[in-house]
Amino acid sequence: MKNRELIKNLAAREDGTVTVSGWVEKVRDQRHVQFVVLRDETGAVQLVNGGVLREADPENPRSDILLTRTETITHLELGSFVTVTGELQHNERVKLGGVEIQIETIEVVSHSLAETRTTPDSHIDVRLDWRFLDLRRPEQNLIFRVQTTFEHALREVWMNREFIEIHTPKLMASASESRAELFEVDYFDGKAYLAQSPQFFKQMAQAAGFGGIFEIGPAFRADPSFTSRHATEFTSVDTELSWIESHEDVMELHEELIVAGLTAVKEKHGEAIKKAFNIDITVPERPFPRIPLAEAKEIVKERGYEVPRADADMDPEGERQISAYVREKYGHDFVFLTDYHESIRPFYHMRSEEDSSLTKSYDLIYNGTEISTGAQREHRIEVLEAQALEKGMDLKELEFYLDFFRYGMPPHGGFGMGLNRVIMLMLGQSSIREVTYLFRGPTRLKP
Structure with missing residues (x-):
């Protein structure tokens, strides 16, 4: 008008x-x-x-x-x-x-129908049923303005570094990690799978000589979880870059992106966020704390909580405990957990030269919840094949991926980060359902 x-x-x-x-x-x-x-x-x-x-x-x-x-x-x-x-x-x-x-x-x-379908006090499932009405609330409007500002700030960092934005396919012929969480779909006379992540295609861009790349797009996990931080379809923030010396280079880029995103949100929406959610946006100082996973488990144990399995990833309570420790000691909302055991990492993560049982990888924890996994990737074809076989994988099924490495590949690494989790934690929301435009879970396919 x-x-x-x-x-x-x-x-x-x-x-x-x-x-x-x-x-x-x-x-x-x-x-x-x-x-x-x-x-x-x-x-x-x-x-x-x-x-x-x-x-x-x-x-x-x-x-x-x-x-x-x-x-x-x-x-x-x-x-x-x-x-x-x-x-x-x-x-x-x-x-x-x-x-x-x-x-x-x-x-x-x-005209609108006279009856009220949803109120701010309605149960989350009722509000999701009538999402278009729920989104009229000013605090919901603010959530997606914050998301837009955050994404724009990340893109500015990438663009200033002359990274290339790519859009990878979400239909795949084979799994990118494991079949346990794959959605299988009919595809003409065969089968296809919805992509769990753009991992393989990000690495293909390194073989193509693109250097730094990024993508913000959908990812799918056939995970029947009903927790506050899981979804069957979510928005993944991914980046990959060539000519790194270690996963430390990836962590430094990750820090730059997070600081830029939170700075932009604080400057543009800080007052509105305080009014709507009673949250003060804090821009973290660099560098973020870094703690090897084994050491982090010992710290958590000393605080009175023991992660159930010594050979497993940090569990949710462990993440909350290590975040509390970092906040007390460093006054920081973020912590990198590093040096994950190879048994709990994908075959394409590079192993440490000092200890081959450890990988050059990390998880980023934000306000008590893991938001990202990053690593230096293995670029040597003979090592990559050996590590895949160790994991019991079929090299024939990985043929198209392994071909990327047979014609030259620079040292590279990157990360994938869950956008919805970041916004949820930034705004102090109880569930990613609140910060996802249209949530998809095991029992929700509408609207």
């Missing part, structure tokens, strides 16, 4: 005629005056109809107009989309932004 004003810009405008459009959030229909709270994608404003007329007045030439306006507001359903033209007035007594609009004309563009 050509003349439409965004509500967030009204406070800076001079008094005068304006046109606004949005949905009806609240109506107060009093005897001599009517109030409407109108919200658009940027904020809310109070509309006032002071010329209330309850019945026709033959002596008033504007009687029909005033009566129609009054009746329209009286019968407004919450959630209806309307366009209003009126006189903008600055008024310090108005709590909602210090401005109001005296209605001159109101047009109902689209």
